[in-house]
Protein backbone atom coordinates (compact mmCIF):
# COMPACT_ATOMS: atom_id res chain seq x y z
CA UNK A 444 0.00 0.00 0.00
CA UNK A 445 1.40 3.42 -1.00
CA UNK A 446 1.72 6.38 1.35
CA UNK A 447 -1.22 8.20 -0.21
CA UNK A 448 -3.48 5.18 0.17
CA UNK A 449 -2.33 4.82 3.76
CA UNK A 450 -3.27 8.45 4.43
CA UNK A 451 -6.68 8.00 2.77
CA UNK A 452 -7.34 4.88 4.79
CA UNK A 453 -6.47 6.42 8.14
CA UNK A 454 -8.57 9.52 7.34
CA UNK A 455 -11.50 7.30 6.37
CA UNK A 456 -11.15 5.23 9.55
CA UNK A 457 -11.04 8.36 11.70
CA UNK A 458 -14.25 9.62 10.10
CA UNK A 459 -15.98 6.24 10.36
CA UNK A 460 -15.14 6.07 14.07
CA UNK A 461 -16.56 9.58 14.59
CA UNK A 462 -19.79 8.61 12.85
CA UNK A 463 -19.08 10.62 9.66
CA UNK A 464 -19.82 7.49 7.68
CA UNK A 465 -20.93 9.16 4.42
CA UNK A 466 -17.68 11.17 4.30
CA UNK A 467 -15.64 8.04 5.11
CA UNK A 468 -17.36 6.35 2.16
CA UNK A 469 -16.37 9.16 -0.21
CA UNK A 470 -12.70 8.89 0.82
CA UNK A 471 -12.74 5.11 0.46
CA UNK A 472 -14.39 5.22 -2.95
CA UNK A 473 -11.68 7.55 -4.19
CA UNK A 474 -8.95 5.33 -2.67
CA UNK A 475 -10.57 2.29 -4.27
CA UNK A 476 -10.48 4.01 -7.66
CA UNK A 477 -6.73 4.59 -7.23
CA UNK A 478 -6.01 0.96 -6.34
CA UNK A 479 -8.95 -1.44 -6.68
CA UNK A 480 -6.77 -4.43 -5.75
CA UNK A 481 -5.81 -3.13 -2.29
CA UNK A 482 -7.43 -5.55 0.15
CA UNK A 483 -7.39 -3.15 3.11
CA UNK A 484 -9.18 -0.42 1.16
CA UNK A 485 -11.59 -3.00 -0.22
CA UNK A 486 -12.37 -4.42 3.23
CA UNK A 487 -12.99 -0.97 4.74
CA UNK A 488 -15.14 0.01 1.78
CA UNK A 489 -17.21 -3.15 2.27
CA UNK A 490 -17.60 -2.46 5.99
CA UNK A 491 -18.63 1.15 5.34
CA UNK A 492 -21.14 0.16 2.64
CA UNK A 493 -22.55 -2.29 5.20
CA UNK A 494 -22.79 0.41 7.91
CA UNK A 495 -24.83 2.53 5.51
CA UNK A 496 -27.14 -0.30 4.50
CA UNK A 497 -25.72 -0.89 0.99
CA UNK A 498 -25.65 -4.62 1.65
CA UNK A 499 -25.33 -5.77 -1.97
CA UNK A 500 -22.17 -3.68 -2.52
CA UNK A 501 -20.74 -4.88 0.82
CA UNK A 502 -21.49 -8.49 -0.14
CA UNK A 503 -19.81 -8.23 -3.55
CA UNK A 504 -16.63 -6.71 -2.10
CA UNK A 505 -16.44 -9.30 0.69
CA UNK A 506 -16.89 -12.13 -1.79
CA UNK A 507 -14.01 -10.71 -3.84
CA UNK A 508 -11.86 -10.63 -0.70
CA UNK A 509 -12.76 -14.21 0.15
CA UNK A 510 -11.96 -15.30 -3.42
CA UNK A 511 -8.40 -13.88 -3.15
CA UNK A 512 -8.00 -15.70 0.20
CA UNK A 513 -8.07 -12.52 2.30
CA UNK A 514 -9.61 -14.47 5.14
CA UNK A 515 -9.92 -13.04 8.63
CA UNK A 516 -12.43 -12.41 11.42
CA UNK A 517 -13.44 -8.96 10.17
CA UNK A 518 -14.10 -9.94 6.55
CA UNK A 519 -16.40 -12.80 7.58
CA UNK A 520 -18.16 -10.59 10.14
CA UNK A 521 -18.91 -7.93 7.49
CA UNK A 522 -19.91 -10.67 5.02
CA UNK A 523 -22.33 -12.11 7.61
CA UNK A 524 -23.89 -8.71 8.22
CA UNK A 525 -24.30 -8.06 4.49
CA UNK A 526 -25.98 -11.42 3.94
CA UNK A 527 -28.24 -10.83 6.95
CA UNK A 528 -29.17 -7.40 5.56
CA UNK A 529 -30.16 -9.09 2.28
CA UNK A 530 -32.27 -11.67 4.10
CA UNK A 531 -29.81 -14.52 3.35
CA UNK A 532 -30.07 -16.05 6.80
CA UNK A 533 -28.32 -19.39 6.19
CA UNK A 534 -25.45 -17.68 4.36
CA UNK A 535 -25.14 -15.10 7.13
CA UNK A 536 -24.84 -17.86 9.73
CA UNK A 537 -22.15 -19.62 7.67
CA UNK A 538 -20.12 -16.39 7.44
CA UNK A 539 -20.49 -15.73 11.19
CA UNK A 540 -19.37 -19.30 11.95
CA UNK A 541 -16.27 -18.75 9.80
CA UNK A 542 -15.56 -15.50 11.69
CA UNK A 543 -15.89 -17.47 14.94
CA UNK A 544 -13.10 -19.81 13.82
CA UNK A 545 -10.77 -16.78 13.83
CA UNK A 546 -12.00 -15.38 17.15
CA UNK A 547 -14.34 -17.24 19.47
CA UNK A 548 -14.15 -14.79 22.35
CA UNK A 549 -15.49 -11.66 20.65
CA UNK A 550 -18.65 -10.30 22.35
CA UNK A 551 -19.79 -8.48 19.17
CA UNK A 552 -19.86 -11.73 17.22
CA UNK A 553 -21.52 -13.59 20.09
CA UNK A 554 -24.28 -10.97 20.15
CA UNK A 555 -24.74 -11.09 16.37
CA UNK A 556 -24.95 -14.90 16.22
CA UNK A 557 -27.43 -14.83 19.13
CA UNK A 558 -29.49 -12.19 17.33
CA UNK A 559 -29.49 -14.13 14.05
CA UNK A 560 -30.45 -17.34 15.88
CA UNK A 561 -33.33 -15.46 17.51
CA UNK A 562 -34.45 -13.95 14.19
CA UNK A 563 -34.28 -17.33 12.43
CA UNK A 564 -35.94 -19.44 15.10
CA UNK A 565 -37.67 -17.23 17.69
CA UNK A 566 -36.42 -19.93 20.11
CA UNK A 567 -35.21 -18.61 23.47
CA UNK A 568 -33.23 -21.74 24.43
CA UNK A 569 -31.38 -21.86 21.10
CA UNK A 570 -30.58 -18.15 21.38
CA UNK A 571 -29.13 -18.45 24.88
CA UNK A 572 -27.17 -21.58 23.89
CA UNK A 573 -25.08 -19.38 21.57
CA UNK A 574 -23.43 -17.72 24.58
CA UNK A 575 -22.28 -21.05 26.00
CA UNK A 576 -20.56 -21.85 22.69
CA UNK A 577 -18.11 -18.96 23.00
CA UNK A 578 -14.80 -19.14 24.81
CA UNK A 579 -15.77 -17.80 28.21
CA UNK A 580 -12.36 -17.61 29.84
CA UNK A 581 -11.23 -14.66 27.69
CA UNK A 582 -14.01 -12.39 28.89
CA UNK A 583 -12.96 -10.02 31.63
CA UNK A 584 -15.05 -8.99 34.67
CA UNK A 585 -18.81 -9.19 34.25
CA UNK A 586 -18.85 -8.59 30.47
CA UNK A 587 -20.02 -12.03 29.33
CA UNK A 588 -22.76 -12.12 31.95
CA UNK A 589 -23.69 -8.55 30.98
CA UNK A 590 -24.03 -9.72 27.39
CA UNK A 591 -26.22 -12.60 28.59
CA UNK A 592 -28.35 -10.13 30.55
CA UNK A 593 -28.66 -7.90 27.49
CA UNK A 594 -29.79 -10.86 25.37
CA UNK A 595 -32.29 -11.97 28.05
CA UNK A 596 -33.88 -8.53 27.73
CA UNK A 597 -34.08 -8.76 23.93
CA UNK A 598 -35.90 -12.10 24.12
CA UNK A 599 -38.27 -10.68 26.74
CA UNK A 600 -37.02 -12.75 29.69
CA UNK A 601 -37.17 -9.66 31.89
CA UNK A 602 -37.36 -11.33 35.30
CA UNK A 603 -34.42 -13.64 34.54
CA UNK A 604 -32.50 -10.61 33.32
CA UNK A 605 -33.24 -8.73 36.53
CA UNK A 606 -32.21 -11.68 38.75
CA UNK A 607 -28.96 -12.12 36.81
CA UNK A 608 -28.08 -8.42 37.06
CA UNK A 609 -28.98 -8.31 40.77
CA UNK A 610 -26.60 -11.21 41.43
CA UNK A 611 -23.85 -9.53 39.37
CA UNK A 612 -24.31 -6.32 41.36
CA UNK A 613 -23.26 -8.25 44.49
CA UNK A 614 -19.91 -9.12 42.86
CA UNK A 615 -19.32 -5.83 41.00
CA UNK A 616 -21.15 -3.14 43.03
CA UNK A 617 -19.14 -0.23 41.55
CA UNK A 618 -19.40 -1.20 37.88
CA UNK A 619 -21.18 1.77 36.24
CA UNK A 620 -22.33 -0.11 33.14
CA UNK A 621 -23.80 -2.81 35.36
CA UNK A 622 -25.59 -0.26 37.55
CA UNK A 623 -27.12 1.31 34.45
CA UNK A 624 -28.34 -2.02 33.06
CA UNK A 625 -29.64 -3.01 36.50
CA UNK A 626 -31.60 0.22 36.76
CA UNK A 627 -33.08 -0.31 33.27
CA UNK A 628 -34.01 -3.88 34.16
CA UNK A 629 -35.54 -2.80 37.48
CA UNK A 630 -37.71 -0.33 35.59
CA UNK A 631 -38.80 -3.03 33.13
CA UNK A 632 -39.78 -5.20 36.12
CA UNK A 633 -41.73 -2.35 37.71
CA UNK A 634 -39.27 -1.99 40.61
CA UNK A 635 -39.63 1.74 40.14
CA UNK A 636 -38.02 3.10 43.33
CA UNK A 637 -35.01 0.78 42.91
CA UNK A 638 -34.66 1.86 39.27
CA UNK A 639 -34.82 5.54 40.24
CA UNK A 640 -32.24 5.26 43.02
CA UNK A 641 -29.63 4.00 40.51
CA UNK A 642 -30.71 6.20 37.61
CA UNK A 643 -30.28 9.28 39.85
CA UNK A 644 -26.75 8.21 40.70
CA UNK A 645 -25.80 7.57 37.06
CA UNK A 646 -27.51 10.73 35.77
CA UNK A 647 -25.61 12.94 38.26
CA UNK A 648 -22.35 11.81 36.61
CA UNK A 649 -23.55 11.76 32.99
CA UNK A 650 -25.87 14.73 32.53
CA UNK A 651 -24.76 15.34 28.97
CA UNK A 652 -25.56 11.77 27.85
CA UNK A 653 -29.01 11.80 26.25
CA UNK A 654 -29.62 8.04 26.67
CA UNK A 655 -28.80 8.17 30.39
CA UNK A 656 -31.04 11.23 30.73
CA UNK A 657 -33.94 9.56 28.92
CA UNK A 658 -33.69 6.51 31.18
CA UNK A 659 -33.62 8.75 34.26
CA UNK A 660 -36.69 10.58 32.96
CA UNK A 661 -38.45 7.23 32.45
CA UNK A 662 -37.73 6.36 36.10
CA UNK A 663 -38.96 9.75 37.34
CA UNK A 664 -42.16 9.44 35.30
CA UNK A 665 -42.75 5.89 36.57
CA UNK A 666 -42.53 7.21 40.14
CA UNK A 667 -44.97 10.05 39.39
CA UNK A 668 -42.24 12.70 39.75
CA UNK A 669 -43.39 14.89 36.84
CA UNK A 670 -42.17 18.16 38.34
CA UNK A 671 -38.63 16.84 38.84
CA UNK A 672 -38.79 15.34 35.34
CA UNK A 673 -39.85 18.72 33.92
CA UNK A 674 -36.61 20.35 35.14
CA UNK A 675 -34.46 17.46 33.93
CA UNK A 676 -35.99 17.46 30.46
CA UNK A 677 -35.70 21.25 30.12
CA UNK A 678 -31.95 21.08 30.89
CA UNK A 679 -31.50 18.14 28.52
CA UNK A 680 -33.29 19.92 25.67
CA UNK A 681 -30.93 22.87 26.04
CA UNK A 682 -28.11 20.40 25.24
CA UNK A 683 -30.01 18.30 22.65
CA UNK A 684 -32.71 20.58 21.20
CA UNK A 685 -33.58 18.25 18.30
CA UNK A 686 -33.77 15.00 20.26
CA UNK A 687 -37.30 13.81 19.44
CA UNK A 688 -37.41 11.41 22.39
CA UNK A 689 -36.78 14.24 24.85
CA UNK A 690 -39.41 16.40 23.11
CA UNK A 691 -41.84 13.46 23.35
CA UNK A 692 -41.27 13.04 27.09
CA UNK A 693 -41.65 16.78 27.63
CA UNK A 694 -44.95 16.69 25.74
CA UNK A 695 -46.37 14.03 28.07
CA UNK A 696 -45.20 16.01 31.11
CA UNK A 697 -47.09 19.02 29.70
CA UNK A 698 -50.14 16.83 29.11
CA UNK A 699 -50.12 15.56 32.71
CA UNK A 700 -49.48 19.05 34.12
CA UNK A 701 -52.26 20.54 31.94
CA UNK A 702 -49.84 22.82 30.09
CA UNK A 703 -51.42 24.23 26.91
CA UNK A 704 -48.16 23.75 24.99
CA UNK A 705 -49.01 20.03 24.81
CA UNK A 706 -51.89 20.58 22.40
CA UNK A 707 -49.70 22.75 20.16
CA UNK A 708 -47.36 19.78 19.69
CA UNK A 709 -50.05 17.09 19.65
CA UNK A 710 -52.40 18.78 17.20
CA UNK A 711 -53.59 15.66 15.40
CA UNK A 712 -55.76 17.49 12.85
CA UNK A 713 -52.86 19.63 11.70
CA UNK A 714 -49.93 17.25 12.06
CA UNK A 715 -51.24 13.76 11.34
CA UNK A 716 -52.25 12.99 7.76
CA UNK A 717 -53.26 9.77 6.07
CA UNK A 718 -53.26 9.88 2.26
CA UNK A 719 -52.88 7.47 -0.67
CA UNK A 720 -49.25 6.85 -1.59
CA UNK A 721 -48.25 8.60 -4.82
CA UNK A 722 -47.82 6.22 -7.75
CA UNK A 723 -44.14 6.41 -8.73
CA UNK A 724 -43.12 6.77 -12.37
CA UNK A 725 -42.77 3.39 -14.06
CA UNK A 726 -46.19 2.17 -12.90
CA UNK A 727 -49.55 3.02 -14.42
CA UNK A 728 -51.54 2.84 -11.21
CA UNK A 729 -51.04 2.52 -7.46
CA UNK A 730 -52.40 -1.01 -7.17
CA UNK A 731 -49.90 -2.42 -9.68
CA UNK A 732 -47.08 -0.67 -7.79
CA UNK A 733 -48.30 -2.00 -4.43
CA UNK A 734 -48.39 -5.55 -5.83
CA UNK A 735 -44.76 -5.27 -6.98
CA UNK A 736 -43.73 -3.68 -3.70
CA UNK A 737 -45.40 -6.46 -1.70
CA UNK A 738 -43.67 -9.14 -3.79
CA UNK A 739 -40.26 -7.52 -3.25
CA UNK A 740 -40.80 -7.13 0.48
CA UNK A 741 -42.22 -10.61 1.03
CA UNK A 742 -39.10 -11.98 -0.61
CA UNK A 743 -36.96 -10.23 2.03
CA UNK A 744 -39.03 -11.09 5.11
CA UNK A 745 -37.49 -14.45 5.94
CA UNK A 746 -37.33 -14.01 9.70
CA UNK A 747 -39.33 -15.72 12.42
CA UNK A 748 -38.66 -13.04 15.01
CA UNK A 749 -37.65 -9.40 15.45
CA UNK A 750 -34.08 -8.06 15.59
CA UNK A 751 -32.73 -6.94 18.97
CA UNK A 752 -33.38 -3.34 20.18
CA UNK A 753 -36.49 -2.66 18.07
CA UNK A 754 -40.08 -1.80 18.95
CA UNK A 755 -41.52 -4.68 16.91
CA UNK A 756 -42.79 -7.80 18.74
CA UNK A 757 -43.76 -11.06 17.02
CA UNK A 758 -42.67 -9.75 13.67
CA UNK A 759 -39.91 -9.61 11.08
CA UNK A 760 -38.02 -6.42 10.21
CA UNK A 761 -35.86 -5.59 7.19
CA UNK A 762 -33.76 -2.42 7.36
CA UNK A 763 -32.45 0.07 4.77
CA UNK A 764 -34.97 -0.97 2.13
CA UNK A 765 -34.37 2.31 0.25
CA UNK A 766 -30.77 1.18 -0.43
CA UNK A 767 -31.73 -2.03 -2.28
CA UNK A 768 -31.26 -2.26 -6.05
CA UNK A 769 -34.80 -3.69 -6.51
CA UNK A 770 -36.89 -1.42 -8.79
CA UNK A 771 -40.02 -1.30 -6.61
CA UNK A 772 -38.06 -0.66 -3.42
CA UNK A 773 -35.99 2.11 -5.01
CA UNK A 774 -39.16 3.80 -6.27
CA UNK A 775 -40.68 4.02 -2.77
CA UNK A 776 -38.60 7.04 -1.76
CA UNK A 777 -39.62 8.91 -4.93
CA UNK A 778 -43.30 8.15 -4.22
CA UNK A 779 -43.09 9.14 -0.56
CA UNK A 780 -41.37 12.46 -1.33
CA UNK A 781 -44.48 13.71 -3.15
CA UNK A 782 -46.61 12.78 -0.13
CA UNK A 783 -44.22 14.64 2.16
CA UNK A 784 -44.55 17.80 0.07
CA UNK A 785 -48.36 17.54 0.25
CA UNK A 786 -48.09 17.00 4.01
CA UNK A 787 -45.90 20.06 4.50
CA UNK A 788 -48.13 22.25 2.34
CA UNK A 789 -51.02 21.37 4.62
CA UNK A 790 -49.17 21.35 7.97
CA UNK A 791 -47.05 24.52 7.64
CA UNK A 792 -48.40 26.27 4.52
CA UNK A 793 -47.03 26.41 0.97
CA UNK A 794 -44.68 29.37 1.55
CA UNK A 795 -42.87 27.79 4.47
CA UNK A 796 -43.02 24.32 2.89
CA UNK A 797 -41.23 25.58 -0.23
CA UNK A 798 -38.28 26.75 1.87
CA UNK A 799 -37.77 23.31 3.47
CA UNK A 800 -35.65 20.50 1.99
CA UNK A 801 -36.99 17.22 3.38
CA UNK A 802 -35.05 14.05 2.73
CA UNK A 803 -35.73 10.38 3.56
CA UNK A 804 -33.03 9.38 6.05
CA UNK A 805 -33.97 5.72 6.49
CA UNK A 806 -36.68 3.29 5.46
CA UNK A 807 -37.48 -0.18 6.74
CA UNK A 808 -40.21 -2.76 6.47
CA UNK A 809 -42.01 -4.70 9.19
CA UNK A 810 -44.20 -7.77 8.87
CA UNK A 811 -46.23 -8.51 11.98
CA UNK A 812 -47.50 -12.03 12.68
CA UNK A 813 -50.30 -13.21 15.01
CA UNK A 814 -50.06 -11.28 18.32
CA UNK A 815 -47.54 -9.01 16.62
CA UNK A 816 -47.39 -5.35 17.55
CA UNK A 817 -45.16 -2.34 18.00
CA UNK A 818 -44.66 -1.15 21.55
CA UNK A 819 -45.22 2.60 21.99
CA UNK A 820 -42.17 4.50 20.82
CA UNK A 821 -40.89 7.60 19.03
CA UNK A 822 -38.24 8.03 16.33
CA UNK A 823 -35.41 9.81 18.08
CA UNK A 824 -33.41 10.66 14.95
CA UNK A 825 -36.26 11.73 12.67
CA UNK A 826 -38.13 14.97 12.06
CA UNK A 827 -41.17 13.45 10.43
CA UNK A 828 -42.07 9.77 10.52
CA UNK A 829 -44.23 7.80 8.15
CA UNK A 830 -45.81 4.41 7.77
CA UNK A 831 -47.37 2.95 4.63
CA UNK A 832 -49.75 0.04 5.15
CA UNK A 833 -49.67 -2.68 2.51
CA UNK A 834 -51.75 -5.53 3.90
CA UNK A 835 -54.01 -4.07 6.56
CA UNK A 836 -56.27 -6.46 8.42
CA UNK A 837 -59.99 -6.35 8.81
CA UNK A 838 -60.33 -5.04 12.35
CA UNK A 839 -64.08 -5.54 12.64
CA UNK A 840 -64.95 -7.29 15.88
CA UNK A 841 -61.32 -7.45 16.94
CA UNK A 842 -60.83 -4.26 18.96
CA UNK A 843 -59.05 -2.33 16.25
CA UNK A 844 -56.36 -4.98 15.89
CA UNK A 845 -53.47 -3.87 13.73
CA UNK A 846 -54.48 -0.20 14.02
CA UNK A 847 -51.99 2.59 14.61
CA UNK A 848 -52.48 4.35 17.95
CA UNK A 849 -51.06 7.76 18.76
CA UNK A 850 -50.48 9.66 21.98
CA UNK A 851 -49.91 6.87 24.51
CA UNK A 852 -46.38 7.12 25.95
CA UNK A 853 -43.87 4.27 25.88
CA UNK A 854 -42.95 4.68 29.56
CA UNK A 855 -44.72 3.76 32.78
CA UNK A 856 -46.74 6.44 34.54
CA UNK A 857 -49.27 6.23 37.38
CA UNK A 858 -51.35 8.88 35.53
CA UNK A 859 -54.06 8.13 33.01
CA UNK A 860 -52.47 8.91 29.61
CA UNK A 861 -54.32 6.82 27.02
CA UNK A 862 -53.95 6.88 23.24
CA UNK A 863 -55.83 9.84 21.73
CA UNK A 864 -56.06 8.85 18.12
CA UNK A 865 -56.59 5.48 16.44
CA UNK A 866 -55.92 5.17 12.71
CA UNK A 867 -57.30 2.25 10.77
CA UNK A 868 -54.74 1.03 8.22
CA UNK A 869 -55.83 1.43 4.61
CA UNK A 870 -54.02 -0.44 1.85
CA UNK A 871 -51.66 1.83 -0.04
CA UNK A 872 -52.19 4.75 2.33
CA UNK A 873 -49.34 6.47 4.09
CA UNK A 874 -49.64 8.11 7.51
CA UNK A 875 -47.21 10.99 8.20
CA UNK A 876 -46.71 12.54 11.63
CA UNK A 877 -44.00 14.34 13.65
CA UNK A 878 -41.24 12.04 14.93
CA UNK A 879 -41.84 13.19 18.53
CA UNK A 880 -45.33 11.72 18.50
CA UNK A 881 -45.73 8.57 20.59
CA UNK A 882 -47.11 5.72 18.51
CA UNK A 883 -47.56 1.97 18.60
CA UNK A 884 -49.95 -0.62 17.21
CA UNK A 885 -52.80 -2.62 18.64
CA UNK A 886 -51.82 -6.35 18.59
CA UNK A 887 -53.13 -8.64 15.85
CA UNK A 888 -55.45 -11.11 17.56
CA UNK A 889 -56.81 -13.20 14.72
CA UNK A 890 -54.33 -15.17 12.59
CA UNK A 891 -53.16 -12.46 10.21
CA UNK A 892 -50.16 -10.63 8.85
CA UNK A 893 -49.58 -6.91 8.60
CA UNK A 894 -46.97 -5.60 6.15
CA UNK A 895 -45.75 -2.02 6.34
CA UNK A 896 -42.95 0.29 5.25
CA UNK A 897 -41.81 2.92 7.71
CA UNK A 898 -39.52 5.83 6.88
CA UNK A 899 -37.98 8.76 8.71
CA UNK A 900 -37.66 12.15 7.11
CA UNK A 901 -35.12 14.78 8.07
CA UNK A 902 -34.42 18.28 6.80
CA UNK A 903 -31.33 18.56 4.59
CA UNK A 904 -30.01 21.27 6.94
CA UNK A 905 -29.87 18.59 9.67
CA UNK A 906 -27.31 16.50 7.77
Ligand SMILES: [Fe+2]
Nearest residue numbers: 820822882897
Ligand atom coordinates in the same frame (compact mmCIF):
# COMPACT_ATOMS: atom_id res chain seq x y z
FE1 LIG B 1 -42.49 3.79 14.58
